[in-house]
Amino acid sequence: MDRAKAIDRRNDDALMRAIGARDSNALREIAEAYGHIPFGISCRMLADPMEAEDIAQEALLRLWNQADRWVEGGPGIAAWLSRVGTNLCIDRIRKTRRQSSEEVPEHRDETPLADAALESDNVKQAIIDCVTGLPERQRASIILTYYEQLSNQLAAENLEMNIKAFESMLFRARGKLKKCVETKGLVKEDVGRICP
Known part of the structure; x- marks a missing residue:
């Protein structure tokens, strides 16, 4: 059984209360159960597993830092991490575009x-x-x-x-x-x- 499915969504609120109390074991449990969500989104959006790891860690860090703003009975941790991961990717893409001074080639080399x-x-x-x-x-x-x-x-x-x-x-x-x-x-x- 998938680890994320093993944690009942009703338990999300209890886990977030534990994180609000600075229980690192609760964060570890969330990371194991849901860390694949922002990683998967980031990996696909950025096409770079190393960047995806950074995004996933940033999303979990934000969850830790914003635990006091958690609204009980909401869509849950998976949905929250999905939204934050997506937004972090969009920000990363926009930042990369602003910083890139290289010209993008018109065509990729299509040599078979x-x-x-x-x-x-x-x-x-x-x-x-x-x-x-x-x-x-x-x-x-x-x-x-x-x-x-x-x-x-x-x-x-x-x-x-x-x-x-x-x-x-x-x-x-x-x-x-x-x-x-x-x-x-x-x-x-x-x-x-x-x-x-």
Whole structure:
């Protein structure tokens, strides 16, 4: 049984009260049960497992520091970490864009590789390029909906949008992603592989 499912959501409030009392064991329990959530979102949005680790740790640190603001009976720790992880990724993407002085090349080198073992790496990189090429909120909508498997309603709440605006943005993101995937000659099955 998945560790996150083992912890009853009603227990979230008790865990947050323990964190508010500075019980490090409660934080450890939350990290073990829910740490994969901000990590998975970050890994897919940033395409960098090292950055994803930093985001996951930052999300947990914020949970620790903001325990006194916890509202009991809310959507729970998983939803909170999902929202914070998504927002941290969007902030990181925006910051990176502002700091980058390099020109982005128009096209990636499409030279075919002779070694079949490298093909899957090529496919993975092409998919990462397509997803990371989306504007940050559209990228978040794809990651939350398809990779994190959140409902449109929960994904919209994570991005602090109403459902109609979210679904419109998701539709545009899917269109851009489809066009990119087709341009790179990928098939639909390849799109599921972004992050280990």
